[in-house]
Structure formats: C-alpha cells, structure tokens
Amino acid sequence: MSTASIFAEKLLQIKALKISPDTPFTWASGWKSPVYCDNRKLLSFPHVRDYVKSELANTIMDHFPEAESLAGVATAGIPHGALAADLLRLPFIYVRNKPKGHGLTNQIEGVLTEGQKVVVIEDLVSTGMSSLEAVEALRAAGADVIGMCALFTYGFPQAAEAFEKANVKLITLSNYDALVEVGVSQNIIREEALDKLKQWRLSPSTWGQ
Secondary structure, eight states, rough: OOOOHHHHHHHHHHSSSSEOOSOEEOOOEEEEEHHHHHHHGGOOOOHHHHHHHHHHHHHHHHTTOOOEEEEEEEETTTHHHHHHHHHTTEEEEEOOOOOEEEEEEESSSSSSOOEEEEEEEEEEEEHHHHHHHHHHHHHTOOOOOEEEEEEOOOOOHEEEEEEEEEEEEOOEEEEEEHHHHHHHHTTSSSSGHHHHHHHHOOOTTTOOO
C-alpha cells in the first residue's frame, strides 16, 4: 500500500476520518460534506502520532532537503510541525491567523531570519485559503517559503489552482482519493455512495443544496 492509503486507513481506524454521505456534516463555511477529517484526534494515539512525525520528516527530506525551518499553521499544524522539526533538528515557528491583540502583537511566533528557507506544516487543506494566508504572512516577514506539507487534502480543483497561483509546492501525506479507495476496499463506503462522493468533490459549495 502507498503512504496515502496507509495513513487514510489509520485515520479511519481511530475515527479521525468519518464518512457519511447520507447524513452529511456541516462545515463552518456552511458547506455540506459527506466527509469530516479531524486530525487533532491522532495526537491522542501515540502509534499514529509517531507515524505522522516520521512520514512528515521523510517527506520534508525528500521534497525540501534545503529546508532551514518549519512553520506550523495555528492551531492544528503546530503540534505536527513541532514534532517533525524536533526529529529533523530544525528550528520551529508558528503562524497565527492574525496578529495577537496584546503584548508584542506578533503574528509569527519564534525566530525567523531574513531569507530563511521555510516549509509550512498544515494539518488539512480544503480550499487552501487559510493555508496560503499563512504563506503570505511568512513571505511578508522575509521568509523564503519553499513549500508546504499537509497531512490530508480533499483535492479540490480550486485549491490546486490557488497553490499554483501562489507558487507554493504542496505535498500531502494522504488525500481524498486514497480515502475513497480504502473506504471501498474495507466496505466502509458502499458502491451506491460513490457517485455522491465524486459529485461532492467536483462542487463542494453547492453539493447537498
């Protein structure tokens, strides 16, 4: 099995990934979704947490060997980024969604030097907007963002376009296609539900209306 399939299987086992095409979830954006991914849960499972730490480190070494620092996207990207940075013996920083409202009013916490080659760590990519806002903040602060590693992506076409436009290389440990493949093979997803799952990925903002 590929890394994407192995990780999707682990997420299903610990119920961090849930599939419910007949009773969809509602995201904060108001979108209806047959899938819900909660990567925060894996922090409670040491064997899965160790797997993610190792695979993130391997992915960074394979795709971004020139990395000089890792930057976690608050909040869910922080623990995974910190664990991978520790394994790789790299500096770690993190990026808030907006500057802090008191104290030093920082948006980026930690030490970032001008021109430092940074890999951004994210837990989940949907449309990619919040992830790319973190990239913009880092670039504005002088970082050379060389790419992003995320645990899971839904693989929306608009996200791929946004990352290409922002000139950010995105590498993920697992993805929606791997989830569906594993779900079918383990009889978690019925054949008759496949069409709903495919339709949602093509038009997530209007699906279920």
